[in-house]
Amino acid sequence: MKIENNNTNIIKRITKSSLKSNKTRNIFVIVAIILTTFMISSVFTLGISFAKNYAIMNLRDQGTTASTFLPNPTDKQIKEIIDLNVAKNIGKEINAGVVSSKELSKSKTTISLKYLDKTNWEKQLSPCISDIKGDYPTKENEIMISKISLKFLNKEDAKIGDKIKIPCDINGKVSEKEFVISGYFTSYAYIQDSGDIFVSESFIKDNNLTLEKNGQLLITLQKNGKAKAPELLEKEVSLKKNQKFEYNYDVEQDSEGILLASISIVSIIGGFIVFSGYLLIYNILYIAVTKNIQFYGLLKTIGTSPKQIKKIVRGQGLRLAVIGIPIGVALSVLVSYLIVPSAIEGMSSGTYYASMMPSEIYFTPLVFLGTILFALITILISCKKPAKIASNISPIEAMKFSGKKSKKEKKNRNSTKGGKLYKMAWYNVFRDKKRAILVFISLFMGIMTYLSVNTFMNSISLENYANRYLPNDFEMQNYYDDNSTLDNKVIEEVKNIKGVNSVEVLVSSFIQMDMNEKVLMPALEGGYSMHGGDLEELDQYLKNIEKDPSKLVPMVVGLEDKTIERYNKAINKKIDIEAFKKGDLVLIDGFYYNDEAKLDFSKEKITFRNSKENKSKDFNIELMPNENAILPIHSDQTGIPVIYVSSSTLNKLTKDTRNYLVYVDVKDSYDSSVKSKLKTLASKNRFYLTSKTDTMNDFEKSSMMMNLVGGGIAIILILIGLLNFINVMVTNVNVRLKELAIMESIGMTKKQIINMLTLEGAYYAGITTLITCTLGMGVVYYIAELTKKIVDYAEFVFPTIPLVSLVTLIFAVCLITPSIVYKYSSKASVTERLREIEN
Template sequence: MKLENNNKEVVKRLTNRSLKTNKIRNTFAVLAIVLTTFMISSVFTIGISFVKNYKTMNLRVQGTTASVSLEGPSEKQIEKIRSLDIISNLGSEITVGQVELETLRKNRCAILIRYADKEDFEKQISPAISDIIGTYPEQIDEIMISRRALEFLGKSNAEIGDEIKLSYIINGAVQEKEFKLSGIYTDYGIVQDIGNILISHKFIEANKLSVEKNGKLFMTLKPSARYTAQDILEKEVKLEGNQKFSYSYDRNETLVKTALATAALVVMIALFIVLSGYLLIYNVLYIAVVNDINFYGLLKTIGTSPRQIKKIVRNQALKLSIVGIPVGLILAATVSFIIVPLAMSTFFSGTSATAMPREISFNPLIFIGATIFSILTILLSCNKPAKIAGNISPTEALRYTGAKAKKEKKNRNSTKGGKLYKMAWYNVFREKKRAVLVFLSLFMGVITFLSVNTFLSSMNVENYIERYVKNDFTLQNILDENRDLQDNLDEDLVNSVRSIEGVTRINLVKSSKLQIEMNEKVFLPSLLNQYKNLEGSTDGAYKFLEYIKKNPKELFTSVVGVDDDLIERVNGELKEKIDVEAFKNGELILLNAWYYGENYEDINEELTIENSDGKGNKSFKTKLVNDTSGRLPHGLGSPLGISTIYMSNSALERLDSEAKNLNVYVDCEEKYEPKVNSELKNIADNRGLWLESKTGDTEEFNKSQKVMNILGGGVSIILILIGILNFINVMITGVNIRLKEFAVMESIGMTKKQIKRLLSFEGMYYAGITSMLICTLGVAIVYLVAEMTKKIVDYAQFIFPITPLIILITIIFLVCLIVPRVVFKIASKKSVTERIRKIEN
């Protein structure tokens, strides 16, 4: 009967002393644990921070948590809506008027005066704004003002309690009053030229304003009511006159495909990191056990049980993790403070960049999860080495080579088996698990590197410029407070731009909003597609049709006029050509095929458009166009599901003689680009126009790309180093556990030169097979990453990473050929007799 020693103190002492005598091993093991923990916790921290900040950004741009509104609600309607089980928050707002100031008109901006009740402000508006100081106004002479509005007023340094004199329009009359500042906040509305002032309920009462006559009711739906709310509201709430519910669902809901693609890509990279970390820790502990195998064999001779030996190995790993895991977590937290804000400001620009928070999500669950994940990885990694140490007998420990005994194949003779390249092939695969470990270590590191490289290279500046920036310069008219085009881009300005030295081409785009007659064959497919995508059902499309049948004069759309040269350029890049002459002659109009979904079918119907003065109309042939050129601009906005219409400038002028210029596209000779840019910038500043330049966009993109390359390149280098370090560890192990074998081979006449050649052949097989895996399975994975990138970024193009691939394969061959020879040279400095005697002792 076998009795097990139950001396916990001895096991603990053996564990500690073994750690003290293996300082180099400990260093490598701690480094492996630090890298693994760092990579895991970094991915979780940065990923969760990104998702959280991204949702906040979308909410801020949206301006409220509310997703449904109703204009002019009665008290009876409000109470009925409040009683429904689909509403989580309910609040009302009143647009009171706007500030009347000459400087605001001159700078093409506006300040709106609004009222929000307590529930609306606290539960629906507050989550979409930030940096709130002070309180919501309660007295008739108190106001709460956005920082953007303070900037427009020239009072950016104002403080709580300051008095601000305002001239404003309310109920059609201009009034003047001095207000006390009770609160300040930052808002992030997508319209950058509008600021906001919030006033008190007492002010509303004093000016005899009410929600029913002057305001709107805003509702935040419960998540469970996302797809049923419309039917319930319109069934339960009786509407009056022209009342209708307006639906504007969370912007995050419309980004599901992008979010899924991003999540899939992050999960794939995270799995690569976890597996690479597992292999790294496994290799380090495996080497430690193999090097100390005689020690574990001797322990068994003095009565140490297999269970106790396994415990020694596992305890060593866990003690090392006590050092490595905290260091990895601290390093990840420190790096996140730099990476997260940098990434947030890099990936977004304009309004999105301003609204995007730079907050780092240091939820304790992230670090607890990363710690547990790291410990599980460590325990899993040391499981096999612990089994080897615990199950080996003293006799086997002396003869251990790391390979299982195999039956000799029949017909194996010295003539065929003595070839070095055949011996090397046999050595590579005589321990299949070790061979798979080597291939996997290299493969994972290289593929992770190539995946990150592909993700970044797919989003290069050339692709971005080709997709989005079609002209050297674009001058764009801006909207006034009523969302109509201002008259700042007139013909005189266009002629002055045309006269600038170096300008080679000008294209003019006009825009208007015109009433159209409902043609169900034209618009029903687009209505059904858009309502289904946004609301999850097509009921809204049919309700909209019914409404238009009763109110035909309320059907309008954005109409964009295009000059003859521009339509020829567009047609030259379209896959499906159009009848350009019919378009120029005002017989053909184009509808944006995007509204009709991916599998759209062309519509050979006529569409009637009313003149802007209401006197007469004109019928046009229609054609759906998928603008692959990217040259046709978006219009001024239309009802959901109603496409923007494109026609010739001459045709639009006949329908609306006061149609205003929307865009002027300018191309110039390259040598005159700086001069043209300077003159256009002066024109834009003086006229209040928006100017875009290809050079400016390229510079901004290159700044972002540089940051992305630093971040992605840093991660890639760490991962490729992990892969190469894994291989080096495995090769060191392979050579060390075969030292006896090499010594015996030398004793029967094999030279060191031949052994080095044998090891070179083995390294070449490792490199060759790994390269084949990379060039087949690896390329498929890289292609999959490229396809996911296209779903995340629409301008991305797959660029095969041929240069990085060649460099990495070259490095793999060099490492695989050199490392085994160097290890053997260092390990075989003593004579054959000394080496054999040392192994047998």
């Protein structure tokens, strides 16, 4: 009968002494734990922070959390909607009028006066704006104003409590009113050309404005009923003539898609990190146990039970974890504070969304608890196998331990081919299949973790950003007012500047167009909904056009052949480019169209008329997908899309054209001198000038930290992978030292042994490379596709240089490590090593 002794204090002392005697091992394990903990925590913090910031950016872009709108609702309709129980919240908005001034008209900007009820303000708008100071107005003469509106009114220094005079157009009557600023905020939606001023309920009542005549209902749908809600609303709510529900894109669903893509990338990389960390810790502990296996055997001879030996091994791992995990978490918090905001900022810098994207860091307790739990589980699992080996081995087996499985194998003694080194090496690689798989996984994980991070970083590189948003070296654009003189004379001056390679001119004009309701009504309805207009205004606009067709004058932009060719190359769905050049086809900007994919204009035609010159022409049309930045022109008329034709066709239709946008490309060596001359021209002739190098420099500065982070993470990860392999090979050679000594004693030379071990390393490297180039590339491509869902300018770049560099490095390490380990471990003579076996 076996009676287990109770030597808890002794076990603790042995654990402590064992730790002290293995300082080198301890350092490696602690570093492995710190790296694993740090990487898991940092990657998940970055992923969660990006996803949450992106969701806020999306809300800011939309301007409201509501996705369904009903203009001019009646009390009965509101009750019917409430009774359907499909709404999470229902807000009310009343259009009080607009600010009327010549300066705003010249610059083609608008400032709207609106009233929002408490639900609309607190639950639907507030999440979409920032820097809210003060309170929503309650008195008749109080207003809350957006900062952009203050800028438009040249009152940027105004503060809460200041009085401000504003010329207001209310129900067609213009009068100057004095208001007191009760608060201000930063808005984001339509930031370039419009602002908002919010008035009180008292102001609305004093001016006889009502929800039914002047407002709209904003509905935020419940998450679990979004799919069925539109059909239910259309069916159950009694709508008036010309009244219909309008729907925005589902910003929450879009954010969920980005969140899912972010979580997927983080999970893949996090999974690689966790597994790589496990392998690293496991290998170090395994080496330590196998090297001290005789020590554990001796412990058994003095009465130490298997359970107590397991406790000793586990205790060592947990004590090291107590040191490594807090350091890893602390480093993660510190580094996250420094790099996460910069990394997020860098991902949107220079784009349309730059001002909307917050860069807050989100520390979620679950991430840290999960990281600590992951690290502990990883350490406990890593200790399990070494502890099992140490606890199960008998004192006699411990003295003879070689790390090999005692398994009889059939040999073909009639064959002489078994003595060839490459065959022996192949046999040694796969004779312990579990060990071989461990090596392959260790190498594969290191490579894939590095390539995954590298692919993500390269997908959102500066070059990809420039290809999408900065196709030309310079852009010159007319001001909205009439004082801008970007005329042909200026363009000739530009063409004559030394170093200029090419100049593309996009001309524009306003041309009368015949009404085509199938083509224009979806855009008009989308535009009026987007800008908070109501259907009565749209009806009045349509009646005016019916009375006087010359009032329908969309902006028509003429494109040069080079411009349309570049555009066609950039989009997924190609157009008939020859038909466009000939003047048979025009493109319609899809900005105001909500469901582009569902619209089919293939059988439709539009007609342009020039009454002054008695000219007209019919065109086939195609809706332009909103997926590129090559033609960044949108209409300043609500709901009226911009229409693109070839320059030659536009010049035939009318002589009354204006140079709207000019693309300039220059030789690299002349960029600085051309920029200086263009800036002088821009200042003199009043037009906008955008420089590719200036924008890229701004983007590069903000993304420098992100690249530093990505590069740092990638280096750490490949370091973990290489350490894993080296540890595996050290383990592999160490457990075979006695076997190799026997082989040497029967005539095998050291050179032959080294050649055999080198071939084993070559097999490991070759098979790992094969797995990486097949399965690994599938993972890399999947990560690139996920990245495209997060960042619109992301492009898949095959990691040729990183892959070739890694394969070269892996082969070098695999070929060199085994021989170095063997040389280091076999300094003693064959006789001395064989005596160790006998002992």
